[in-house]
Amino acid sequence: MISRALKDKFHREYMTFFEHAERSRRWNLFDDIDWEKVKSEPRNDKLALCAETFMGVELYLPDYIEGHLSLFRDNFARAWFGANWGYEESKHAMTLWQYLVRSGHRTEDQMRDYSDRILSKKWNKPFGTGREMTAYGCAQEMTTFVIYKKQQMLAEAEGNHTLAAAYKLIAKDEMAHAQYYMTIFQHYLDDDREGALEDLSSVFYGFVMPAYELVPDYDSRVEVMRTAGIDRGVFLTEVWGPVLKRFKLTRHDLPRPKRVRAALATDAQEQRAP
Numbered sequence: 001m002i003s004r005a006l007k008d009k010f011h012r013e014y015m016t017f018f019e020h021a022e023r024s025r026r027w028n029l030f031d032d033i034d035w036e037k038v039k040s041e042p043r044n045d046k047l048a049l050c051a052e053t054f055m056g057v058e059l060y061l062p063d064y065i066e067g068h069l070s071l072f073r074d075n076f077a078r079a080w081f082g083a084n085w086g087y088e089e090s091k092h093a094m095t096l097w098q099y100l101v102r103s104g105h106r107t108e109d110q111m112r113d114y115s116d117r118i119l120s121k122k123w124n125k126p127f128g129t130g131r132e133m134t135a136y137g138c139a140q141e142m143t144t145f146v147i148y149k150k151q152q153m154l155a156e157a158e159g160n161h162t163l164a165a166a167y168k169l170i171a172k173d174e175m176a177h178a179q180y181y182m183t184i185f186q187h188y189l190d191d192d193r194e195g196a197l198e199d200l201s202s203v204f205y206g207f208v209m210p211a212y213e214l215v216p217d218y219d220s221r222v223e224v225m226r227t228a229g230i231d232r233g234v235f236l237t238e239v240w241g242p243v244l245k246r247f248k249l250t251r252h253d254l255p256r257p258k259r260v261r262a263a264l265a266t267d268a269q270e271q272r273a274p
């Protein structure tokens with residue numbers, strides 16, 4: 001149970017987030033992307049496969065929303081954020097879907113089959129508390145931002161300007177989500193630094209991108225996904241780097257995860273034993 005003071009801070013942050021979204025970040029997938037242009041652009045199967053894979057990750061939206069609301073059902077600001085966030089994420093999947101069909105890389109039927117296959121599996125939230133899932137949100141949203149930004153550059157370089165324009169709009173949302181989660185997590189740190197650092201550490205050491213392993217034919221996508229440019233090094237410098245910097249932390253400020261400390265304690269005990 002969080003304190004009233006923390007709840008009030010979350011409320012103010014949500015109002016700021018929502019006002020900014022309404023006044024300056026909203027976009028319309030039907031009007032703000034020049035879909036006419038897409039037909040004259042070069043076919044690019046590699047970028048289309050990436051778009052389909054990322055769209056697949058976005059398609060687990062019902063599970064993400066359920067996971068979020070199961071933690072924040074009784075907290076106005078956090079629950080309303082979940083509703084607004086869900087709307088924005090739904091647009092990301094629909095935009096990439098539209099791109100794949102309008103560019104001729106996939107048919108509408110193929111997309112419907114794909115979404116059925118996606119939804120036949122369920123994503124479960126990887127952490128059990130609101131504070132841990134907030135730390136997870138910082139890294140997850142920053143990862144999606146980095147991925148979409150890299151895809152935007154690639155698409156631009158290869159003459160797929162419509163796809164680049166779509167990624168640009170989506171990436172802006174992802175950065176806003178990452179900023180929101182970091183602002184909220186900073187309040188958790190101010191409220192209970194030791195406990196929040198513990199949670200940040202368990203997420204840092206246990207992070208996996210949501211639903212990657214659930215996307216159909218994931219193994220055959222791996223090679224293409226390498227072109228997305230996310231490896232461990234990028235993940236540490238471009239995802240965790242800015243997240244930890246925002247909290248004025250380095251990796252060395254994070255306590256070792258509980259399971260590592262427990263293993264070390266057992267080792268020490270065994271060494272002491274006669």
Ligand SMILES: [Fe+2]
Pocket residue numbers: 058088089092144174
């Ligand atoms: Fe998204």
Ligand SMILES: [Fe+2]
Pocket residue numbers: 089141144173174177
């Ligand atoms: Fe997002």
